[in-house]
Amino acid sequence: MLQKRAGVRAGDCVVFDLDGTLADTSADLLAAANACFTAMGAACPLGAGDSLTAFHGGRAMLRLGLSRLRGGAPDEAEVDRWYPELLEHYRGAIAVHSRMYPGATDAVVALRDAGYAVSVCTNKPEALAEQLLRALGVRDLFAALVGADTLPTRKPDPAPYHLAVERAGGRVARSVLIGDTETDLLTARAVGSPVALVTFGPEGEAIARLKPDALLHRYEDLPALVGGLLA
Incomplete structure (x- = not known):
């Protein structure tokens, strides 16, 4: 059995947006x-x-x-x-050109191996998100998936985020959101969780204007970044 990484607590959870965050679609x-x-x-x-x-x-x-x-x-x-x-x-034709961003898959695996729960919370319809993640070969890496139509509301309403954390076995108070838009920032603010926005998404470095808790420049840095946000 894998041992939790030092500093990782039971219930620590990382929630990912999908389009523009995990994958370029x-x-x-x-x-x-x-x-x-x-x-x-x-x-x-x-x-x-x-x-x-x-x-x-x-x-x-x-x-x-x-x-x-x-x-x-x-x-x-x-x-x-x-x-x-x-x-x-x-x-x-959902995955003709779509690809996971460089290092994303390895980063998710590293988080899982360290003891974090990982899930996806996206404003893509749930069935399409399921189809895409399976086409990309990564659906089994995520303990939960909540889409735009899983609940009556979508991000930035906090309910989908809460569900994504709870279904993964995490605790909202010990969760981090990784996203790429103002919607993700507003979602994290609504639930009181830290948020990191990627600089390789559609807005690039300009996303810094939103002043998130952290910026993610490359996926290789994600485990250390999450550890710092939850310290």
Whole structure:
């Protein structure tokens, strides 16, 4: 049996966001949105420079693309109409280009081996998050997964985070959130847990403007960073 690393207490838990934190999924998300625009008979208006919008979800991508095509604010009814089709396109090609960020898998394994509970709390629909993590070969590394539709509310509401910690066997009072957006920061503030934001996500180093408790520049530093935040 593995021994807990010195300083790791029972209930210590690390909660990860998924898109933009554990994995770069932007290319597949953008491709799903552009498939909708192709079905509309339009050119594909979204490109690699729109990765930040991709990490804000399908509706955000549809709004951006439609605003470019229509030359103004999109009709929300049109966004709602195309959203299910976007999900279908994404479900059918969820991990063509998506990859775990360098060192992420090894860092999660290191945390588990040290005695931390690890889980995922994402605003991606739960079934899609399950599918993606399995396609990437890492689902079994996480004791729990809570998605956008697991509960009636999503991040930054604290309830999904609480559930992600509890299902992993952790304690919220001894948990850390690893994320990449203001939504993750607000989630951590709502539950009173420290938060580290990655600088290799869609905002890059500019994420420092949010003044999180820590910045994660590379996954090799994660175990030491978590230990420091929970010390």
